[in-house]
Amino acid sequence: MLGDSLTRQGYRLVEYGEKTDLLVLNTCSVTENAEKDCRYAVRKTLRHSPHAFVAVTGCYAQTGAAQLQTVPGIDLIVGTQFKMNLPDYLPAPTQLRKQPEPELRHSRTIDREDFVLPGTAYSDSTRALLKIQDGCDFMCSFCLIPFARGRERSRVADDVLREARELAIHGYRELVLTGVNIGQYSYQGMELVDLLQALEAIPEVVRIRISSIEPTTIPERLLQHMAASTKVCHYLHFPLQSGDDGILHAMNRRYDVREYEALVGQALALMPDLGLGTDLMVGFPGEDEQAFANTMRMAGRLPFSYFHVFSYSSRPGTPAARFEPQTPPAVIRQRSKTLAELSRTKALAFYQQQIGRTVSVLFEQGERDGFRTGTTANFTRVAVPADAVAAGSIHPVTITGIMDGLAYGHLASPSVEPTYRPLL
Ligand code: SF4
Incomplete structure (x- = not known):
């Protein structure tokens, strides 16, 4: 949307890395390296476009405005509250000039x-x-x-x-x-x-x-x-974060393991074809071997079709940053790897369950190796020969096999585009 507003103001969008007069950085504060990433992007852009005006917005502009003011080359910092107004703070493209110090558009609340x-x-x-x-x-x-x-x-x-x-x-x-x-x-x-x-x-x-x-x-x-x-x-992604009640409590999550499992059971009873994803965090302070084993067991037991694994990193200003003991980085890396392997095994099992089913697939733009891919309602990625379907069309496909993380199949009824149903 910001790109759209800037285009209306007379700017022309170019790919990141190309020469430019304006760099708009939409930052994130969830990653540990927000400030480092931002410094890198600014440096990289100013190397090929030394006169580029640099505007920074997004979550890190909100939580790290003071740190951003020390990053050389930034001309404008816009907090979350004013993000959609960013184009209003910019002059016309021909009048962009680098500033001696960054202008700050920010409010604490x-x-x-x-x-x-x-x-x-x-x-x-x-x-x-x-x-x-x-x-x-x-x-x-x-x-x-x-x-x-x-x-x-x-x-x-x-x-x-x-x-x-x-x-x-x-x-x-x-x-x-x-x-x-x-x-x-x-x-x-x-x-x-x-x-x-x-x-x-x-x-x-x-x-x-x-x-x-x-x-x-x-x-x-x-x-x-x-x-x-x-x-x-028929798709849900609800973050579990940990399979250990002690860790969930320390995380200030609002459920325990039993409640989460009950919810999964309820959802599956109503939607047996459900695609279920989750987020898991490894290395939260105090996550000992037993707590991690509890997470592994729960992740293995529940019928997740995949999970995203996040490594805990301490965010200054959060309560958890003061919790002890912090988990050593090498342990976090190992646990993250172990869980990621389990996620791949679960995804494979989920895909195998789809073989023989006829499902509705929404086909997407682009083709690879003669195949076009699309997704079912429960987020199974399905490929068929590209010349059989158009991008944006929805077709019933019978799944015949899986390979390299993709389900392959043939059109169940090539000439008729059915009225959409979650899964046939
Ligand atoms: S629910 Fe918890 S993890 Fe999600 S955004 Fe809110 S505070 Fe953050």
Whole structure:
């Protein structure tokens, strides 16, 4: 969206690494190396474009503004609160000049008002992200996001529906609902499930996917609705982080192992074809051998189709930064590797379960080695010969085998594009 606004202002977008008059860095504070990465990007750009005006925004501009002011070459720092206004702080392209010191557009607190967003940006893809929420009040002990993105707030429902309709009319077949804590969506009495219903009522909207959602924000009503819906994908990604109750408690997560397992059981009972992903964090302070073994056991036991493994890194300002004992980096690396191997084994098992099934696949742009790939509602990646299907089309495919992390199959009914159903 920032790119769109800048284009309207007369700027022309170029690839990162090409000569430029303006560098806009959208930073993250979740990674340990935010400041280092930022210094590197600025240095690299100024080497080939010494006169480039450098503007930095995003989460690290919010939480690390003081550190960023010491980075040579930055001209403008814009905190999260003002990120979408960044183009307003820039002069016309011909008047860009490097500044003797960075201008700071920042406030320590972030409004908690519900919000609307500017016009829709269209890219060459079949899947679009649809932001519905921002901020988080949960205060997990390792996380800086509540400070970087502010308190929970929801996007005005009419604004979400307007953008969804525009995206669908422009050919996006799948809308992925995003936000920091989307299960907390709440706008004038509407919860997430009500918003889903309103989105499904738009005739042009074909598929809706829920992105990562906190386990304690999923009421049974939402699961039941997903199970019955013909448009909402049977796919959930709820972060587990650890399979050990002591660690979950120290993380200030809002569930224990038993509750999480119960939720998984409930979701699978309603949607046996569910694709289930999760996040796991290794090396949280105090994670001893036993705690890690508990995580391994739980990750192995539950029917995850994949998981993302994150290595804990201490974020200054969070409670966990003061916790003892911190886990040695070499142990974190080893545990991370062990879990990543388990994730690959789980993914393989999940893909093997799909063999023989006929599933609906939304095909995407681009082809490789004569094949076009797409995804099912439960996020199985499926390949068929590229000349059999067009990008953006949805077809029933019978899965016949798997290879290199992909399911291969043939069209079950090549001439007819079916009305979308989560899984046939
Ligand atoms: S729920 Fe997610 S975003 Fe919110 S504090 Fe916890 S980890 Fe951070």
